[in-house]
Amino acid sequence: MKLDVSSILITESQIQERIRELGAQISKDYEAGNLMLLCVLKGAIVFFADLIRCISIPLRCEFIQLASYNDGTEPSQIRAIQGLSGNLNHADVLIIEDIVDTGHTLNFLVDYVKRLKPESVKVCSLLDKPSRRQVSVTIDYVGFEIPNAFVVGYGLDYAQQYRNLPYIAILNPV
Numbered sequence: 001m002k003l004d005v006s007s008i009l010i011t012e013s014q015i016q017e018r019i020r021e022l023g024a025q026i027s028k029d030y031e032a033g034n035l036m037l038l039c040v041l042k043g044a045i046v047f048f049a050d051l052i053r054c055i056s057i058p059l060r061c062e063f064i065q066l067a068s069y070n071d072g073t074e075p076s077q078i079r080a081i082q083g084l085s086g087n088l089n090h091a092d093v094l095i096i097e098d099i100v101d102t103g104h105t106l107n108f109l110v111d112y113v114k115r116l117k118p119e120s121v122k123v124c125s126l127l128d129k130p131s132r133r134q135v136s137v138t139i140d141y142v143g144f145e146i147p148n149a150f151v152v153g154y155g156l157d158y159a160q161q162y163r164n165l166p167y168i169a170i171l172n173p174v
Ligand code: IMP
Pocket: 043, 068, 069, 075, 097, 098, 099, 100, 101, 102, 103, 104, 105, 106, 149, 150, 151, 152, 156, 157, 158
């Protein structure tokens, strides 16, 4: 199957501008807190790397890897394949996601983090596809709301490809 990613949905400069806004807002909101950013591997890595450099207050970085997709576009079971080590006491955890689609992954993750008894848990997602939602989840910081399309680039993949694109594109099988 040939793939066409020519349709750019969000440009590199739009992404960078929005990340600067999110970083400023997060810096303000967590000024008096104990911020810990939790990067959801692998899709959020590019967003995470840019976002932390737009946050001006002290922060800790942690990483978690979930298995939810099997090289395709249909969701499967969710589980942590690389979990959190260490104590979350007093941490204000901000989960950094690439995209919220059905909401199942985020629903699992918020429960997982809450069980580790942090001070607070909030969510920041670069993209939100609300039309696909199956479970209700709260996203405290949203980069962009997008229509119901499968997107790649800026960390998001299809079969582990396209993560290196500096923009978000709609993937069209041709
Ligand atoms: P959810 O559990 O359905 O909300 O799916 C969340 C995860 O599915 C994301 O973290 C992505 O890894 C993946 N995903 C959902 N939609 C897309 C997409 O359009 N492109 C790439 N990955 C996606």
